[in-house]
Every structure is written in structure tokens, then in C-alpha cells.
Amino acid sequence: MTGAVPGDITRLLAAWGNGNEDALSALMPAVYQEVRRIARKHLAKQSPGHTLESAALVNEAYLKLVGGDSIRCESRLQFFALCAQIIRHILVDHARDRLCSKRGAGAAHLPIDETVLSTPMPKVEVLALDEALASLSKIDSRKARVVELR
Numbered sequence: 048m049t050g051a052v053p054g055d056i057t058r059l060l061a062a063w064g065n066g067n068e069d070a071l072s073a074l075m076p077a078v079y080q081e082v083r084r085i086a087r088k089h090l091a092k093q094s095p096g097h098t099l100e101s102a103a104l105v106n107e108a109y110l111k112l113v114g115g116d117s118i119r120c121e122s123r124l125q126f127f128a129l130c131a132q133i134i135r136h137i138l139v140d141h142a143r144d145r146l147c148s149k150r151g152a153g154a155a156h157l158p159i160d161e162t163v164l165s166t167p168m169p170k171v172e173v174l175a176l177d178e179a180l181a182s183l184s185k186i187d188s189r190k191a192r193v194v195e196l197r
Contacts, residue, residue, distance in 0.1 A: 060120045
């Protein structure tokens with residue numbers, strides 16, 4: 048994070064939660080680097096040749112935050128978790144759009160982690176992961192939330 052004091056961020060989050068739009072404008076420069084780090088982490092799991100960049104993800108997340116109704120965050124951690132969730136949804140939507148434009152409405156699998164060649168990891172598919180989280184949340188919303196935050 049930049050030189051922002053955690054207490055200032057919490058104060059800005061509280062003001063934004065109370066409807067102060069200027070607080071969000073002051074908050075974003077203070078948390079930009081951390082949100083961009085979150086975006087880079089998500090993008091590192093994408094397949095090579097992905098067309099989104101971390102700055103674009105952060106900007107898109109900002110637009111969703113500004114357009115969101117009654118979003119309240121009690122702490123910095125909750126705010127960053129919300130940003131991570133928004134970024135994941137943006138990537139899922141992007142994968143769906145790519146799928147529709149490439150193959151129509153058919154179900155295809157888009158692997159995420161082909162970029163990490165030195166560490167063998169199981170391939171994660173964005174759309175399958177999103178569907179699995181949706182199914183798990185119907186069964187046990189707390190477990191789904193733990194998986195999503197992890």
C-alpha cells in the first residue's frame with residue numbers, strides 16, 4: 048500500500064458507507080497499489096494471452112464500487128476482500144464473453160494456470176470454479192465464502 052495510515056482508510060470506508068462519495072475518491076488513491084496487487088495475483092492464474100491488464104481490472108472494479116448501492120465495509124480487510132470478489136466476477140464475465148464470441152453459447156473450458164510452468168498445479172477453470180462456488184453457496188454459504196476468500 049502507499050503511505051496511507053490504516054486508520055485513515057478505515058475512516059474513509061466509514062464515511063463512504065455513510066454516503067460520502069468524496070470519501071471513495073480519497074480512498075482509491077490510498078488503496079490503489081494493494082488492489083492492483085490483488086488484480087495481478089488473479090491475472091497470474093489466467094492462461095497466456097489474456098487480454099485484460101491489472102490496471103484495467105482495478106478501473107473496472109472502481110466503476111463497480113462507485114455504481115454499487117449501499118456497499119458497506121467495516122474494515123480494510125473487508126474492503127480488500129470485496130475488491131477481490133469484484134475482480135473475480137469481472138474475470139468470470141470476461142471469460143463468458145470470450146466463450147460466447149469464440150464458440151457461441153456452447154460450454155467450453157478456459158484453463159487458468161498454464162503460465163506457472165515450474166510448479167505443477169491443477170488447472171482451474173474460471174467458469175467451472177464460479178459454478179462450483181455457486182453450488183456450494185446453496186448448500187453452505189459460509190464454506191463457499193471461505194473458499195472464495197482463500
